[in-house]
Amino acid sequence: MLIETENLSYKYPRGKDNALNGINVTINKGEFTAVVGHNGSGKSTLAKHFNALLLPDAGVVTVDGVETANQGQLFNIRTKIGMVFQNPDNQIVGTVVEEDVAFGPENLGIAPDEIARRVDKALATVDMEQYRKRAPHQLSGGQKQRVSIAGILAMNPECIVLDEATSMLDPKGRKELLQAMTSLNKSGTTIVNITHFMEEAAIADRVIIMKDGNILLDGTPREVFADREILLNAGLDVPPVSRFVKEIAGLGLEINDNVISEQECVEAIETLLNR
Amino acid sequence: MLKDITIGQYYPSVSFVHNLDPRTKLLLSFVFIASVFIARPYNIGYAIIILMTGALYIISKIPVKMIFKGLKPIIPIIIFTVVINLLFLNGEIVEIRWIDGETVPLRWWIFKITYEGINYAVTIIIRISCLIAGTSLLTYTTRPMELTDAIETLLSPLKKIKVPVHEFAMMMTIALRFIPTLIDETDKIMSAQKARGACLDNGTLIQRAKALIPILIPLMISAFRRADELALAMECRCYNGGEGRTKFKQLRISARDMVAASVMILFLSLVIIVNKFNIGWFLV
Numbered sequence: 001m002l003i004e005t006e007n008l009s010y011k012y013p014r015g016k017d018n019a020l021n022g023i024n025v026t027i028n029k030g031e032f033t034a035v036v037g038h039n040g041s042g043k044s045t046l047a048k049h050f051n052a053l054l055l056p057d058a059g060v061v062t063v064d065g066v067e068t069a070n071q072g073q074l075f076n077i078r079t080k081i082g083m084v085f086q087n088p089d090n091q092i093v094g095t096v097v098e099e100d101v102a103f104g105p106e107n108l109g110i111a112p113d114e115i116a117r118r119v120d121k122a123l124a125t126v127d128m129e130q131y132r133k134r135a136p137h138q139l140s141g142g143q144k145q146r147v148s149i150a151g152i153l154a155m156n157p158e159c160i161v162l163d164e165a166t167s168m169l170d171p172k173g174r175k176e177l178l179q180a181m182t183s184l185n186k187s188g189t190t191i192v193n194i195t196h197f198m199e200e201a202a203i204a205d206r207v208i209i210m211k212d213g214n215i216l217l218d219g220t221p222r223e224v225f226a227d228r229e230i231l232l233n234a235g236l237d238v239p240p241v242s243r244f245v246k247e248i249a250g251l252g253l254e255i256n257d258n259v260i261s262e263q264e265c266v267e268a269i270e271t272l273l274n275r
Numbered sequence: 276m277l278k279d280i281t282i283g284q285y286y287p288s289v290s291f292v293h294n295l296d297p298r299t300k301l302l303l304s305f306v307f308i309a310s311v312f313i314a315r316p317y318n319i320g321y322a323i324i325i326l327m328t329g330a331l332y333i334i335s336k337i338p339v340k341m342i343f344k345g346l347k348p349i350i351p352i353i354i355f356t357v358v359i360n361l362l363f364l365n366g367e368i369v370e371i372r373w374i375d376g377e378t379v380p381l382r383w384w385i386f387k388i389t390y391e392g393i394n395y396a397v398t399i400i401i402r403i404s405c406l407i408a409g410t411s412l413l414t415y416t417t418r419p420m421e422l423t424d425a426i427e428t429l430l431s432p433l434k435k436i437k438v439p440v441h442e443f444a445m446m447m448t449i450a451l452r453f454i455p456t457l458i459d460e461t462d463k464i465m466s467a468q469k470a471r472g473a474c475l476d477n478g479t480l481i482q483r484a485k486a487l488i489p490i491l492i493p494l495m496i497s498a499f500r501r502a503d504e505l506a507l508a509m510e511c512r513c514y515n516g517g518e519g520r521t522k523f524k525q526l527r528i529s530a531r532d533m534v535a536a537s538v539m540i541l542f543l544s545l546v547i548i549v550n551k552f553n554i555g556w557f558l559v
Contacts, residue, residue, distance in 0.1 A: 051511060053507065053510065053511065075513050075515075078510075078511055078512070078513050079513060082511065082512075083508075083511045085504060085507070085508055087501075087504060089456050089501070090500075090501045090504035090505050090508065091504065091505065091508035092452070093448070093449065093452065093505070093508075093509060093512075094448075094452065095419075095420050095448060095451050095452045096420070098523075099420075099523065099524065102523035102524075103509075103512055103514070104512040104513060105521075105523070106520055106521050106522060106523055107512060107513040107514050107515065107520055108513055109519045109520060109521050110521055111521065112521060112522060112523055112524075112525050115521065115523045116523065119523065135455065136452065136456075137455035137456055137459065148508075151512065152512070155512065155513070
């Protein structure tokens, strides 16, 4: 396991209630997890505990066996757990794409030729090599977020936490970013995607539903989407495709109503029509 | 519309000067400035300076019209100093001989035109023009980022006496990075305020200045928010000041820089020699 929280509680200095109430969660190496919740559910607060941006008021967070409260290991923890934020404009430091990707490795004091190798590799991974000399403001939102991912990849992380990284993107940019996440996960990087889009939860291996600082559900997308009542209670809903086939099934038609992706929905409708 | 502005005055081109190390260019600019101040108008010193400025522009493949573009903003200053010197400097007053043989000194009320005044006015025109043209060449041929890097490296010995050189360079970098982003944002805020009926383009000067307030305040607030988020993102990427940091883009001194330095030192020596022995005074 990579990240483990034990009875993690946290309250913001000016907050009324606890943002997190005794969270116990384990993120394993190589997993693709989506953390979903309504605004104020504590999902971003949880994410900020994964790389020691916030330290628990009570309980313990460990990354690869190291406690995040251990200040001496801060660089080590932040190198292992990279983070991509919501606003694509506010996390790019360099005036040129490749300089921004090099920013993390520079901070770690890595030798220049090794940095060059890492920058090449990271840009190739997110498919942004042809933009390496561009200025950030010449890129689209999705491209900027891919540059941010490359900046983290260049630090050779174990895990990337995306804190609502898709929420400011247009549908095209979001699709690009989700593809990047899936392919990174296939090559072995642990992904934690914090989001409020259920469609994004569907492509993860594991979904954690949060409400009011508690974990409501934790399981595969199929398991989680099965319980629509709990989701509605958390201010969420199953993805539109799942709802759609459920409605068709409600009309008395024989359709596979256990559907979580567009692909499965298309297949289900095809089998229905061929019957 | 605001998006089209260029940051700095970089003039993209491929030339000997563009390819020089920014540190070399920065230091040699000082050599050039020194030469301009050493040269005197009483001999061929100024001719050498003017020729050199022209030659540098040709080598850099920068069109000569860029010299005038650089000079434009300071023309009022030049005219002002020239007029003041021309009219008020003490010395031998110029006399004009009319056709009938009568000589009239050029003097009226408190104004007078003297030989020294004319001399000094010409000196100022040449000196300021060459100074601006020469130093603009540095910004025409060097990207702002390269310049920041050069300043950081050249000033790095000052770190020993606790001058925050790295922090200064980082601030410059972030400022350069965010200028286009903030310009974009200004554009959006202006459109938003216009859509709400704000009148930005007409009215008296005071009215227009007042109309800027609803644009500047949201811009400031958003800039602070951006700063906050950027700081968080930088922390996540292990930024911890300049200590123990390496540089991806290494500045390298090559043979090219040696050649450029030699030429400029030769030029400086020539100016000094011409000045010292007053070579060519009879030509002027």
